Amino acid sequence: MLKFLNRDRLSYAVFFIAIAIIGLSVENYYYVQLLTFIGINTILALGLNMLMGYAGQISLGHAAFYGLGAYTTAVLTVHYGFSPWLALPCAILLSMLVAFLVGLPTLKLSGYYLGMGTLGFGMIVHIVFREWSSMTGGSSGFIGIPPLEIGPVSFSQIRNFFYLVWLTVLISFIVSKRLIHSRIGRALRAIHDSENAARAMGINTRNMKLEIFVFSAGLSALAGFFYAHLVSFISPGTFSFIVSIKIVTMVVIGGMASVWGSLLGASLLTMLPEWLHAFSEFEMVVYGLILMLVMVLLPQGLTRGLLDIYERTRSKKDQP
Amino acid sequence: MAIKGVSLSVAQGELVSLIGANGAGKSTLLQAICGLLSRWKGEVLFQNVPIKGIDPPGIVRKGISMVPEGRLIFPPLSVMDNLKLGAYTMYRRKQHHQIAQDLEMVMTLFPVLKERIHQPAGTLSGGEQQMLAIGRSLMARPQLLLLDEPSMGLAPLLVDKILKTLVDLRENGLTILLVEQNATAALKIADRGYVLETGRMVLQGTAADLLADEEVKRAYLGKDYEQFYEGLNS
Numbered sequence: 001m002l003k004f005l006n007r008d009r010l011s012y013a014v015f016f017i018a019i020a021i022i023g024l025s026v027e028n029y030y031y032v033q034l035l036t037f038i039g040i041n042t043i044l045a046l047g048l049n050m051l052m053g054y055a056g057q058i059s060l061g062h063a064a065f066y067g068l069g070a071y072t073t074a075v076l077t078v079h080y081g082f083s084p085w086l087a088l089p090c091a092i093l094l095s096m097l098v099a100f101l102v103g104l105p106t107l108k109l110s111g112y113y114l115g116m117g118t119l120g121f122g123m124i125v126h127i128v129f130r131e132w133s134s135m136t137g138g139s140s141g142f143i144g145i146p147p148l149e150i151g152p153v154s155f156s157q158i159r160n161f162f163y164l165v166w167l168t169v170l171i172s173f174i175v176s177k178r179l180i181h182s183r184i185g186r187a188l189r190a191i192h193d194s195e196n197a198a199r200a201m202g203i204n205t206r207n208m209k210l211e212i213f214v215f216s217a218g219l220s221a222l223a224g225f226f227y228a229h230l231v232s233f234i235s236p237g238t239f240s241f242i243v244s245i246k247i248v249t250m251v252v253i254g255g256m257a258s259v260w261g262s263l264l265g266a267s268l269l270t271m272l273p274e275w276l277h278a279f280s281e282f283e284m285v286v287y288g289l290i291l292m293l294v295m296v297l298l299p300q301g302l303t304r305g306l307l308d309i310y311e312r313t314r315s316k317k318d319q320p
Numbered sequence: 321m322a323i324k325g326v327s328l329s330v331a332q333g334e335l336v337s338l339i340g341a342n343g344a345g346k347s348t349l350l351q352a353i354c355g356l357l358s359r360w361k362g363e364v365l366f367q368n369v370p371i372k373g374i375d376p377p378g379i380v381r382k383g384i385s386m387v388p389e390g391r392l393i394f395p396p397l398s399v400m401d402n403l404k405l406g407a408y409t410m411y412r413r414k415q416h417h418q419i420a421q422d423l424e425m426v427m428t429l430f431p432v433l434k435e436r437i438h439q440p441a442g443t444l445s446g447g448e449q450q451m452l453a454i455g456r457s458l459m460a461r462p463q464l465l466l467l468d469e470p471s472m473g474l475a476p477l478l479v480d481k482i483l484k485t486l487v488d489l490r491e492n493g494l495t496i497l498l499v500e501q502n503a504t505a506a507l508k509i510a511d512r513g514y515v516l517e518t519g520r521m522v523l524q525g526t527a528a529d530l531l532a533d534e535e536v537k538r539a540y541l542g543k544d545y546e547q548f549y550e551g552l553n554s
Contacts, residue, residue, distance in 0.1 A: 197392035202380030
């Protein structure tokens with residue numbers, strides 16, 4: 001019994017109950033929508049965290065995979081009349097295929113060079129979204145993406161969409177955690193620490209990096225799919241370079257190599273602009289200031305930082 | 321290339337020491353065996369099968385494990401995760417029950433690792449880290465164990481302990497190639513030895529012969545300097 005109720009399982013249960021309570025208690029349409037966006041961003045941040053936090057490979061072009069997911073489902077459902085549920089695997093697979101092809105040459109790079117490589121890739125994809133007007137609607141955007149539905153349940157009801165997204169978040173968490181605690185997760189952390197030592201352990205570092213890059217792209221495409229069907233309108237701006245940076249910020253602020261950190265980072269970065277409306281024209285200044293303060297005071301991210309503070313106060317209490 | 325025209329052999333069940341000063345090419349040789357160097361000319365045979373050109377994962381699967389110079393443990397990971405990483409190729413082949421046995425074996429060999437099993441490996445002392453590095457490479461169930469300077473930076477007592485472990489492992493049938501700067505200690509436990517000097521093999525023979533060799537004494541064992549300083553004549 002005690003073994004069954006380990007820490008991970010307990011936290012999933014708490015998380016599940018929290019989703020249910022929030023879903024039932026929050027009435028305001030706008031807040032439910034905001035929470036749904038947090039869920040989508042959490043999936044995005046989790047995807048990048050697997051790559052950046054665990055394997056230590058930076059990607060400054062993750063918005064491209066996010067966009068590929070969104071545009072693929074948009075094009076397939078609107079231009080070709082696919083059911084969204086059929087478009088979903090197509091979107092994810094296409095994104096993963098692109099990640100594989102891009103990853104083959106770029107993952108040979110490391111550090112800043114990998115950053116530059118993925119940055120360039122993100123910009124190219126952004127330009128394709130903008131210029132391929134016949135397919136993507138160009139810079140004026142893509143309208144009329146159908147809402148999701150399963151039988152009688154329509155996800156144009158924002159509350160249903162909220163549950164759908166957050167249950168997906170929960171499942172992604174469970175899958176990611178299992179991956180992290182497996183042979184693969186250990187190999188990723190070994191690569192993060194020293195690629196040479198990892199190779200000496202018999203880890204095929206090249207394949208391992210490629211696999212996690214592809215996995216990460218798949219999660220981003222999933223987030224893109226939800227975004228497209230939630231908002232029903234997408235434009236290239238949503239998948240620009242700035243968005244890639246924002247995803248990186250979510251991971252770093254929330255906490256690298258922490259699944260829950262992705263949730264925290266995504267929540268903070270999605271909520272902050274809302275809270276800061278009161279500062280009107282100084283909004284961006286305060287926003288930047290807060291991010292700077294978090295980085296200066298809690299350089300390991302919110303999750304680790306808060307845990308450290310908790311442990312420090314506890315040990316102070318124990319030894320008067 | 322740091323080494324040229326070098327040839328060496330290790331028979332099954334033997335403990336062979338390769339000694340030489342800094343920059344003699346000892347580590348380069350080990351890296352070449354492990355497939356960590358991509359471009360070099362020569363041949364490596366393992367159990368009469370050429371293994372040159374095989375990538376490091378393939379080499380590990382063949383049964384060759386290396387304890388790298390400077391230990392190269394993974395400091396942020398727990399001792400347990402470090403050990404499990406050593407068994408990475410075993411996990412790939414789904415040999416989970418053997419891994420549990422091997423973990424037990426390593427922890428009996430180095431009881432201190434059992435005490436620290438959940439600690440991050442970076443918090444261990446130098447000697448413990450070396451034990452972890454050796455334990456980790458044993459987790460791959462090697463037939464040939466390569467060690468690159470396991471005594472580096474350790475106190476003499478710990479060096480003795482580590483080297484004694486190697487003798488025990490050899491007695492259990494493991495073949496060992498030991499690379500060391502600490503020539504006396506390495507030759508004392510070895511069956512045979514090689515002396516590498518600026519990329520060339522200058523001497524080889526049984527460990528006892530090498531220990532007695534005047535040239536080795538002068539260059540690596542520091543004997544004549546000791547005698548010189550103490551004013552003795554032999």
